[in-house]
Amino acid sequence: MTSHRWFSPSRLAIHATLLLACALYLIPLIVMLLTSFKSPEDIRTGNLLSWPHVITGSGWLTAWDAVGGYFWNSVKITLPAVLISTLLGALNGYVLSMWRFRGSQLFFGLLLFGCFLPFQTVLLPASFTLGKLGLASTTTGLVLIHVVYGLAFTTLFFRNYYCSVPHALVQAARLDGAGFFTIFGRILLPMSVPIIMVCLIWQFTQIWNDFLFGVVFASGDAQPITVALNNLVNTSTGVKQYNVDMAAAMIAGLPTLLVYVVAGKYFLRGLTAGAVKG
Amino acid sequence: MARLELRNVNKRYGSGLPDTLKAIDLAIDSGEFLILVGPSGCGKSTLMNCIAGLEQISGGEILVEGADISAMSPKDRDIAMVFQSYALYPTMSVRDNIAFGLKIRKMPQSAIDEEVARVAKLLQIEHLLARKPSQLSGGQQQRVAMGRALARRPKIYLFDEPLSNLDAKLRVEMRTEIKLMHQRLKTTTVYVTHDQIEAMTLGDKVAVMKDGLIQQFGTPQQIYNDPANLFVASFIGSPPMNFIPARLQRQGGRLMALLDSSQGRCELPLSRDIQGLEAREVVLGIRPEQIVMGGAEGNGLPSIRAQVQVTEPTGPDLLVFVTLNQTKVCCRLAPDVSCCIGDSLALQFDPARVLLFDSASGERLDLAAPACVTQDNVARFTGR
Ligand SMILES: Nc1ncnc2c1ncn2[C@@H]1O[C@H](COP(=O)(O)OP(=O)(O)O)[C@@H](O)[C@H]1O
Ligand SMILES: [Mg+2]
Numbered sequence A: 001m002t003s004h005r006w007f008s009p010s011r012l013a014i015h016a017t018l019l020l021a022c023a024l025y026l027i028p029l030i031v032m033l034l035t036s037f038k039s040p041e042d043i044r045t046g047n048l049l050s051w052p053h054v055i056t057g058s059g060w061l062t063a064w065d066a067v068g069g070y071f072w073n074s075v076k077i078t079l080p081a082v083l084i085s086t087l088l089g090a091l092n093g094y095v096l097s098m099w100r101f102r103g104s105q106l107f108f109g110l111l112l113f114g115c116f117l118p119f120q121t122v123l124l125p126a127s128f129t130l131g132k133l134g135l136a137s138t139t140t141g142l143v144l145i146h147v148v149y150g151l152a153f154t155t156l157f158f159r160n161y162y163c164s165v166p167h168a169l170v171q172a173a174r175l176d177g178a179g180f181f182t183i184f185g186r187i188l189l190p191m192s193v194p195i196i197m198v199c200l201i202w203q204f205t206q207i208w209n210d211f212l213f214g215v216v217f218a219s220g221d222a223q224p225i226t227v228a229l230n231n232l233v234n235t236s237t238g239v240k241q242y243n244v245d246m247a248a249a250m251i252a253g254l255p256t257l258l259v260y261v262v263a264g265k266y267f268l269r270g271l272t273a274g275a276v277k278g
Numbered sequence B: 001m002a003r004l005e006l007r008n009v010n011k012r013y014g015s016g017l018p019d020t021l022k023a024i025d026l027a028i029d030s031g032e033f034l035i036l037v038g039p040s041g042c043g044k045s046t047l048m049n050c051i052a053g054l055e056q057i058s059g060g061e062i063l064v065e066g067a068d069i070s071a072m073s074p075k076d077r078d079i080a081m082v083f084q085s086y087a088l089y090p091t092m093s094v095r096d097n098i099a100f101g102l103k104i105r106k107m108p109q110s111a112i113d114e115e116v117a118r119v120a121k122l123l124q125i126e127h128l129l130a131r132k133p134s135q136l137s138g139g140q141q142q143r144v145a146m147g148r149a150l151a152r153r154p155k156i157y158l159f160d161e162p163l164s165n166l167d168a169k170l171r172v173e174m175r176t177e178i179k180l181m182h183q184r185l186k187t188t189t190v191y192v193t194h195d196q197i198e199a200m201t202l203g204d205k206v207a208v209m210k211d212g213l214i215q216q217f218g219t220p221q222q223i224y225n226d227p228a229n230l231f232v233a234s235f236i237g238s239p240p241m242n243f244i245p246a247r248l249q250r251q252g253g254r255l256m257a258l259l260d261s262s263q264g265r266c267e268l269p270l271s272r273d274i275q276g277l278e279a280r281e282v283v284l285g286i287r288p289e290q291i292v293m294g295g296a297e298g299n300g301l302p303s304i305r306a307q308v309q310v311t312e313p314t315g316p317d318l319l320v321f322v323t324l325n326q327t328k329v330c331c332r333l334a335p336d337v338s339c340c341i342g343d344s345l346a347l348q349f350d351p352a353r354v355l356l357f358d359s360a361s362g363e364r365l366d367l368a369a370p371a372c373v374t375q376d377n378v379a380r381f382t383g384r
Helices: A009-036 A040-045 A058-098 A104-116 A119-133 A139-163 A167-175 A180-191 A193-209 A212-217 A225-234 A242-272 B044-052 B094-104 B109-123 B138-151 B168-185 B196-202 B220-225 B230-235 B375-382
Strands: B004-012 B019-028 B033-037 B059-064 B079-082 B156-160 B188-193 B205-210 B213-218 B242-251 B254-261 B264-269 B281-286 B291-293 B303-307 B310-313 B318-324 B327-333 B344-349 B355-358
Touching (some): A040 A242, A119 A139, A139 A193, A167 B044, A167 B079, A180 A193, B004 B044, B019 B213, B044 B079, B094 B138, B109 B138, B138 B168, B196 B220, B213 B230, B230 B355, B242 B264, B254 B303, B318 B344
Parallel strands (some): B033 B188, B156 B188
Antiparallel strands (some): B242 B281, B254 B264
C-alpha cells in the first residue's frame, strides 16, 4: 500500500481509466435516451449527442403501441420459464449433490453438455418434438423449450452450490426424521438465497433476451418483444423513425436492467459463495 | 435405553472396493458407554453411520433390544447422533434446531416448548435460544448439537468425535460434562474419539479398531493393562508403552528375557511360562510408569543399570530416556528424582507387569485367554 490519498498519481490514473471505460459504456445508452425523446426533425438536424430542442414522449407512445402487446408476451414466456427452470434446477442439484446414485456423476456430465450446445443445433429436433406434443407455435411450447434448455445451467449452479454444503446437515435431518422434500424445503432451500438469485438473474436475462427460439417457435401475436422489436426496426416502408426505434429498444431492455439493479448485488455474492466460507 | 448388539457386521461401499468394516462383533448393555477408538480412516464413522442407518450394512445384524434394525430407515431407529462438525441447521435459530426433530415427529407445540426448555436448562444454553448458529462460539455450537440429540430422548446416542473441534481447555470441561450427563441420563451411548484420554475416562467399554477390524473389545482397564496386540498396546497410553526386542532363554526351568544396557545385563524372569518360546525373538512391552528406580535393596525385583540420555520434566512426572537392547526406553519417574544426563541409574521392573508380544505378528504371547473375541484373533490364537 503506497498511499491512501485519492490524488496520488496511480489513483488518478486508475480513476481516469475507469471514467473513460464508464463513458464508453454509457454513450450508446445516452444516445438512445436522447434520441428517444427527440422529434424526427430534431434527429435529422441535430447531431447524435445534442440535447433535444423539445422533449417529446411521442416516440415512446408510438413504440408502446407497436411493441406493448409483445412486451406482455415476453412476460408470459419469461416468468414461468424462469421459475420452473430454477425450481427444477434446485431439485436436480439437490439430488446430484446429496443423494448420489449409481451413474449420477455420468448423468451430471452429460447434463453439463447442454451448457455448451449451440442453440442452432437443437432447433430442428425441438420443433419436431413440439410438433409431436401438439405444442408447436404456442407459448407453452416456447416455455418448455426455455425450461429444458435452461436446466443444464440451473442444475450446474445449484449442484455446485450444494456440494459446498456439509453432507452432515442432510444426515442430521434424516435422523431427525425429515424426508427427501422436507430436507429440501426446510433446510437446503432457505440457505440457497444467493444461488437462487444468481439463477433468477441468469435465466431471466437469457430468456427475456432470447431471439432465436422466439422467432422460430412463436408466431404472429404470440411472439416475444425481441422479435417484435426486430420487425419494427426492419420495416422498410416509410421514413425511419429513429425515436420510435430507440424507445422500443429501451422498452425491450428495461426489465433486464431493472433485474440487475434490484438483485445485482446477490449475483456477485452468489457466484463467490463457497469461495469464502463464513 | 437399550441394549445394542452388532453381529458380524460388514460394510463395503461398492463392489470392487475393499471391505470398510470386517466382521464387527460388539455388544453393550443398556445404559453403557462404548468408546470406539482407532486411527483416522479405520472405519469409525462408517460404523456410526451404519448404526444410525445413514449407510446400509452389507452383511450381519444390528440389534437393539434384541430386534434387528438393520433394514429400518434412520428415522424409525430412534437413534440420535452428534456430528463432529455439529451440523446445525444454519438458517434456523437454536430453538428451532432443537425443536426440528420434535416438530417432524408431530409432537404438540406445548410439549415441544417444554422439551426445549428442559434441554436448554440441562445444557445451560437458555440465553442462546433465539440466536442463529453462526452467532455462537464453537463450544456453544457443540452444546446446541448435543441439545438436539438429547431433545428426542432416543434409545441410543451416537457421538462422532464431538469434542475434536474444541480447544484443549474446553475439551476437558465438556468431557467431564458428558460424563456427568451420562451418569444422570443413563442412555446407551456409542462415542467415537481418537483421544485416548477420552477413551479411558468416559468409557464403560472400549473397542479399539484398525482397518475395519476390532482389535480388542473390553473395559478400559483391560485395554490398558492387558492389550491384545502391539497395535492396541501402542495406541493406548501416553507416553506410549516401551517395546523392547529381546531374546528368551530357559534357565533353571524358568523362561527369562535378556536385557542389555551399556552398563550391565539383566535376566528378567517371565511371570508366565509358555512352552516353545525358547530362543525366540519377542517384544517386551513395558509401560513407562512400570519402570521404577532401584534403591531399596532386596525387594527381589530384577534390576539393571543404565545411563540417562535425555530427561524431560513434564511437571507431574520426570521422563527419563535410557537405552536397553539398542532401543530407546522411556521411564516415568517421580518429579523429585534428581538425575542428570550421563548419570547411571538402577532401574527395576516388575516381571508380572511385563507383556510379551510376538515380534512378527504383533499378537500377545502371554495372554491367559484372548480378551478380544473377534473371529480374527480367535483364529490367530488357536492356530498357533
Ligand atoms: N461414502 C464413502 N464411499 C466410499 N468410501 C468411503 C465412504 N466413506 C468412507 N469411506 C472409506 O471408508 C474408510 C473409513 O472411513 P471413516 O469411517 O470415515 O473412517 P474414520 O471415521 O475412522 O476416520 C476410509 O478409507 C474411507 O475412504
Ligand atoms: Mg470419522
